[in-house]
Amino acid sequence: MNKQIAVKTREKWVDDIKVIACILVVLGHFFQSMTKASIMPENDLYKWFNTTIYYFHVPLFFICSGYLYQKYSKVNSLGRWRRNVAKKMLALGVPYATFTTATWVLKKVFSSSVNDQIGGLGDTLFLHPTAPYWYLYALFFIFLVTPTFIICSGLFIG
Template identity: 90%
Template sequence: MSKKTAIRTREKWVDDVKVIACILVVLGHFFQSMTKANILPASDLYKWFNTTIYYFHVPLFFICSGYLYQKYSKVNSVGSWCKNVAKKALALGVPYATFTIATWVLKKVFSSSVNDQIGDLGDTLFLHPTAPYWYLYALFFIFLVTPTFSSVKAAAVGLIIALAAKVLILTGGGYSIYAVSIVLSNEIWFVLGMSICALNVSLKGRKVRGTIGGLLFTILSVAVYMMGIRNDAVSFAMGLLACVAVILMVADYEAKFGKCMDFLAKYTMPIFLMHTLFAAPTRSVLLKMGVKNAVVHVVLGVSISFAGPILAAWIMKKTKWLEFFVYPNKFIKR
């Protein structure tokens, strides 16, 4: 297979995993906003759900990014490193800056009606990124320090280093600088994704293991919540179990996913970037109109969290230049 052909080949399981992770990110942020605004009660069901998805939804994104990085990139020299950094600075930096600034402006303009206040623009952009854009911030710094693996041995060394970084964080080290701590904490997920590719791990035919892992994770998540365990090492172990289960199940069931998953896979980036920009104003408008019915807020809020970014992405694509703020690399290729 030529390099050009390989680039065109999409990994369906990766797309499907990103859709699942994206849906969970949206739901997590949405229900957090609902409880903070006192529209929905902070029930045990909500607390369990919110705690549980945070074990693994963002790690799934890092795993997918690492897999694609290893599969389609070759970064093993100063020249290739510089080229990759420039490419990622554009691909991640433009949407990161664009939507961080948009979020910052909205929170400043509607400061009286937002759930979480925000700091100065410079601090938010460069030192303490806001949710959900911290993921792009972290991913860029991970690309800065992570070469691709040229052999199985290199993958093993990479895993050892990434695990050591995670242990350092778990034992209380590396927290003084946010950019450093976020890399140390999430490098392991990224390298796990790279290793799946580098070690040519077979994901097919393991749906039984994935299903068992998923059931075990669900049972353990309930037990951990009920016992009130708040431990970073336990959270990491839970996240690892959940990620393995999700990936194994998705890889085996990918052919059974309908057109809805394929459709959403085209819009994971716009949904990730813009869901809060649509959901928060919708909630504020409804509250100003005196609408406090939880069902109305949930139905309209969840709907606009997905439909709004999809419609915006469609408009951006039609106007061409606006698409630059979501997919800047497309314009460089042109």
């Protein structure tokens, strides 16, 4: 798909929703770090704001991701599903591994200055993903175990 066709087929409303969700993530993490560092009090307004953000932005990201996956990932064979999983591993796995490793290194180097300690690198990458990268980890496994409608109907019918 060339760049001109990709621009024409983009759905602006999905991009707008993702921007709103990203802003909520940044605000949520900012206020959480401010309260953990005792710079800001953990009062009822903070608790309401934090709870509201987390009840809202994570489902919003999953809805956008699921919608785009169903729309653009037409899978009708096991081979195509494997290619799709490999594509998702690259698109989600590389940023996840890169940023998780960078965060792990920084938390190890500055361990006396961080709010939350971190385990071993292998444990962090494969078993206990760190915030905020757990989303990429979870999304990959959801894509892995949730085939598109076309593959479901093709496997059970054909």
